[in-house]
Amino acid sequence: MDFLSNHEKPACLARWMAQLSRVPDWFRAVRRRLFLWWAGLPQLPRPRRLPAAAICLAGLTGIPLLFAIQPSIQVSMNGQIVGYVSDLSSVELAVNLMETSISTQFGVPYTLEDELTYETMLALSSQNDPVEDLVFALADASSDLETMAVLTVNGQTVGACQALEDVQSTLDNLLNAYKSSASDHARFVENVNVTLSPAPATAEMTPEELEQTLVQQQLLDVEVYSTLEYTEPIPYTTRKVQDEELDPFTVQTVQAGQDGEASVQATVVTLNGVETQRTIVSRAVLTQATDAVVAVGTPVLATGSSSMIAPVSDYTFTSAFKFRNGRQHKGVDLAVPEGTPVYASDSGTVIVAEWSDSYGNYVIIDHENGFKTVYAHNSSLLVQEGQTVTKGTMIALSGNTGNSTGPHVHFEIRYNDTAVDPELYIDFGEESP
Numbered sequence: 001m002d003f004l005s006n007h008e009k010p011a012c013l014a015r016w017m018a019q020l021s022r023v024p025d026w027f028r029a030v031r032r033r034l035f036l037w038w039a040g041l042p043q044l045p046r047p048r049r050l051p052a053a054a055i056c057l058a059g060l061t062g063i064p065l066l067f068a069i070q071p072s073i074q075v076s077m078n079g080q081i082v083g084y085v086s087d088l089s090s091v092e093l094a095v096n097l098m099e100t101s102i103s104t105q106f107g108v109p110y111t112l113e114d115e116l117t118y119e120t121m122l123a124l125s126s127q128n129d130p131v132e133d134l135v136f137a138l139a140d141a142s143s144d145l146e147t148m149a150v151l152t153v154n155g156q157t158v159g160a161c162q163a164l165e166d167v168q169s170t171l172d173n174l175l176n177a178y179k180s181s182a183s184d185h186a187r188f189v190e191n192v193n194v195t196l197s198p199a200p201a202t203a204e205m206t207p208e209e210l211e212q213t214l215v216q217q218q219l220l221d222v223e224v225y226s227t228l229e230y231t232e233p234i235p236y237t238t239r240k241v242q243d244e245e246l247d248p249f250t251v252q253t254v255q256a257g258q259d260g261e262a263s264v265q266a267t268v269v270t271l272n273g274v275e276t277q278r279t280i281v282s283r284a285v286l287t288q289a290t291d292a293v294v295a296v297g298t299p300v301l302a303t304g305s306s307s308m309i310a311p312v313s314d315y316t317f318t319s320a321f322k323f324r325n326g327r328q329h330k331g332v333d334l335a336v337p338e339g340t341p342v343y344a345s346d347s348g349t350v351i352v353a354e355w356s357d358s359y360g361n362y363v364i365i366d367h368e369n370g371f372k373t374v375y376a377h378n379s380s381l382l383v384q385e386g387q388t389v390t391k392g393t394m395i396a397l398s399g400n401t402g403n404s405t406g407p408h409v410h411f412e413i414r415y416n417d418t419a420v421d422p423e424l425y426i427d428f429g430e431e432s433p
Contacts (some may be wrong), residue, residue: 015380056390073085074120080140105199113144149167161205181226186274187223231286236258255291319333340398342394344365350365355402
């Protein structure tokens, strides 16, 4: 009899199938074997998965590997394997490159004397060496070559060391010798290059020998850029004031001068330790300079005159009353074209109008109050001794006679026959450099 109604049977069957799906795998295997035994059917072996996977893997990897293996030539020298090539042309090219490079760099012909041996074999195509690697391998295997750090300056070989570090330390020593601080930037003016190249074993130098060669032959110039901070004095100026209470030409210091001080930042360029350029970046005044003040006794001018005038116009003030060339320059030099009119600076009597080896054609006027004026290096004289002149009278034409380095008028003022500074009486403007 049925315990379940028709509408309950589908739900019950679904629950039974769900429980059956949760049966362990070992239970299903036992159940399968019992079913085959009960039905009298043979049990067939299940296929093994591992050999099939191995066959597939071999197919995927072996076939590409088979195409990658190609005939190759093993190159050896002096019992040492140099490399692998697909044909001998690569070896010939490597030997030619090495021989040419060594001959060019060291200035002597070089030929590889070691014997090369070859052996044909199968190898991966990726195992073959490029020509550049063969060059270095040949150098390492050669009996008379080594791979060294070769130094060239402007394309010329200077020497070679065992390691790059040896050459670099030598160059650093030369740069640091001219640096005053770690912040300085130093560089070589010349084109300096260091490369790893095959070189004859006899060309090897120690770092000390390389540095000595560079210094003795003066092959490198070192330029250094520095930033400096320092203080510098601000020079004081001297002001002259007239004092009628002092005797003429008497000088008395009213106030002593004192230099100021400025803080300066500058960029300095040196070449082999010698300064070639200085650029002021900033300048700040720390203390102002104090001007010196000097009182000068008021000069007494010629009778009836209130001032003296310059003996020429449109001149260039080239030299003042000062100590120069080891002696006192007793007047001022006023450069003018030859033939320029020369005028009497003040009224007086001509007491000299003649030639001398030093002054050339010159005139002296006595102003009859202790003052005399001198006009030298003229091309021609327009007055005679004993002649009376007034201020502004044309007395000569300028020239380049006597001990003169160019057309100009040498003008002096003498007081009681002693030369005094003409700038105390006449403003000639700024002296040209």
